[in-house]
Amino acid sequence: MAKRKVHRRARTILGEEPSTLVWCGLRKDIPQPPKDVHRAAGKKRLKPGRHWLYYVGLVLAAAIIIPWFLVEKFDELLGPKPGRREPRGRRDRDATTQHRDGERHRLQRPSDDVFDGNWELTAGQLLLRWYGQSPNHRRLLLLTDDRICLAASPGRRLSPTKADDFDIVAEFAQAGTRIHREPGRRHFFLHFTDGSWLNLGRLADREDAEHFLKAISA
Incomplete structure (x- = not known):
């Protein structure tokens, strides 16, 4: 109170x-x-x-997340994970459909x-x-x-x-x-x-x- x-x-x-x-x-x-x-x-x-602490937090987050992201990508390039992957064309179509649906939903919201x-x-x-x-x-x-x-x-x-x-x-x-x-x-x-x-x-x-x-x- x-x-x-x-x-x-x-x-x-x-x-x-x-x-x-x-x-x-x-x-x-x-x-x-x-x-x-x-x-x-x-x-x-x-x-x-x-406040200046907000920007310090962003810098620290970037210092942690970006290296982690780069390590993940490097690991994917060195050795793809086992398992069946969807054909590239289908993945692209699904991504395009999701993007259009998301854009349509965004435009419909006030x-x-x-x-x-x-x-x-x-x-x-x-x-x-x-x-x-x-x-x-x-x-x-x-x-x-x-x-x-x-x-x-x-x-x-x-x-x-x-x-x-x-x-x-x-x-x-x-x-x-x-x-x-x-x-x-x-x-x-x-x-x-x-x-x-x-x-x-x-x-x-x-x-x-x-x-x-x-x-x-x-």
Whole structure:
């Protein structure tokens, strides 16, 4: 559960006690907007900032995986494993079929299901500013009797239970903005007055998440 200093900071920036709060984030990566839309929004970053340890991990993984891969390939060249192999033509046809099926499935899936798809409306504009406001993907959603607020921390690293440097980056009136949760799912939608919507998930901290989901389902 979030520590006292999280709640203390929340009270400070809101000016009142929140009815409920939860750390959340985008369920998927931000889709690539049209170039003119991105340019008009100031060409803000569309991906989270990474801590330097992330890149160290990638280098170490490459140092282990690449030699292993090369050894495997060298072993295959020196001595093919026994057993019947499919004819090359059939393997190629199967691979081509799988690629086409995969491509067809990818094209049928909505590429912008993180929001409604209209970059000019509230949800789209919020996404265009998302990582410009904070390099971290997490946002603290705060509910009061009449407001829905999103707060963010300026740092790349964040401990949801102990963070105390966040500030409000977006605020909406509850009278016009609705929170909708699909039964049995650990994500929810923010529906804005202009008809746009944002799909949020990655709820941090089980106790706060359960309390929040019960509150919005009531």
